[in-house]
Amino acid sequence: MIYLLEDDDNIRELVIYTLNSQGLEAEGFSKPADFWAAMEKKLPALVLLDIMLPEEDGIHILKRLRGAPPTQRLPVILLTAKGSEYDTVLGLDSGADDYIPKPFRMMELLSRVRALLRRTKEPAERTVEYRLGSLYVSPARHVVQVGGEEVALTLKEFELLCLLLAEQGTVLTRAQLLDRIWGYEFDGESRTVDVHIRTLRQKLGDAGKYIETIRGLGYKIGGEKK
Numbered sequence: 001m002i003y004l005l006e007d008d009d010n011i012r013e014l015v016i017y018t019l020n021s022q023g024l025e026a027e028g029f030s031k032p033a034d035f036w037a038a039m040e041k042k043l044p045a046l047v048l049l050d051i052m053l054p055e056e057d058g059i060h061i062l063k064r065l066r067g068a069p070p071t072q073r074l075p076v077i078l079l080t081a082k083g084s085e086y087d088t089v090l091g092l093d094s095g096a097d098d099y100i101p102k103p104f105r106m107m108e109l110l111s112r113v114r115a116l117l118r119r120t121k122e123p124a125e126r127t128v129e130y131r132l133g134s135l136y137v138s139p140a141r142h143v144v145q146v147g148g149e150e151v152a153l154t155l156k157e158f159e160l161l162c163l164l165l166a167e168q169g170t171v172l173t174r175a176q177l178l179d180r181i182w183g184y185e186f187d188g189e190s191r192t193v194d195v196h197i198r199t200l201r202q203k204l205g206d207a208g209k210y211i212e213t214i215r216g217l218g219y220k221i222g223g224e225k226k
Contacts (some may be wrong), residue, residue, distance in 0.1 A: 002026040002113065003044040005035045005061070006079065008052050011102075015048065043070065043142055046117060048109075049089070051080035059094050065084045066095035069162030069181050071173045072156070075116045079104070130165040132222060134157040135207040137165060146207045146217065156181060157200045160193075164211065164221040169179040172219040193219075 002024055006012040012028040019026035027044075029035040032055045047065070051058035058078060077098040078091045091099045092139045098112055126151040130137040135147040139162050153161065159181050164172065172180075174193045182192070197219055201208030210221050 001044045002046045002048065003035060003038060003056070004028040004048040005032065005053065006048070006050040013078075015113060018134065019109065019113070023180060024110075027130075033062060039071075043074065045120075045217075046077070046113060047074040048077050048079055048113075049096075051078060059090065062091070062094045062096060064168055068159045069166050073120070073140065075120050077112060077116065084179070088150075099144070125180065128166075130162075132165070132168075132210055133207065135204065135210060137161060144204075146205055151202070151203055151205075156196055157203070160196055161204075164219060168222045169189055169220065169222070171214045171217045171220045177218065184195060 002019055004012060004015055004019075004026060006015065006028065007030050009030065012030065015027050015082070016028045018050060027038065028196050029038065032053055033154045039128065049058045049061060053061075058080065061076070062076055065074055075097050076095065077102055078096045079102060081102045096148060097116055100109060100112060128139055130139075137143070142158065144153055144161065160177065161176070163180060197211060197213075201211055205210075212220050213219060
């Protein structure tokens with residue numbers, strides 16, 4: 001599945017039609033909120049991302065994707081009317097795998113999409129996996145198991161768990177978790193972290209004990225307190 005986040009209806013419909021007609025399953029979104037809602041349900045194989053968007057610009061969306069363990073390696077191609085060298089460098093430095101300025105030719109887009117999908121299908125030098133007691137997590141495959149049984153988590157719960165595992169032994173404050181998991185999207189109270197941690201522990205069952213509460217600071221998994 002390929003996700004396209006593009007607010008221009010004509011471009012979005014043409015790109016989705018072209019991808020689908022070439023055997024590449026794709027879904028389009030005009031607003032970041034709809035894109036994030038879809039990401040909660042299913043992670044795509046690749047994202048085509050416009051920069052100039054309502055609600056939230058593409059560079060910020062890209063940084064959020066790169067800051068969350070489940071989507072750190074998710075292939076992303078930026079599509080934008082901005083074609084200066086500065087904008088290209090900014091996009092690539094922010095974590096984009098490729099950058100296509102508008103207007104672009106559909107066959108060129110198809111070629112780049114296929115090339116990036118081929119590269120990402122090649123075995124990675126190191127596939128990060130986490131094992132802690134009965135808990136097993138594969139960020140790349142979006143798999144969580146406890147005692148060999150698969151556990152279904154929402155995207156935010158999965159991102160929280162992967163972040164805590166990636167920072168094993170380090171205490172992450174509520175503010176850090178809010179910033180790295182919710183980004184600017186979050187505008188409520190910090191209780192949302194506590195609620196998600198509670199439901200995450202419940203879903204993990206016996207493995208929920210690995211998530212430690214550090215009173216007055218935040219949360220961590222394993223290791224010595226830092």
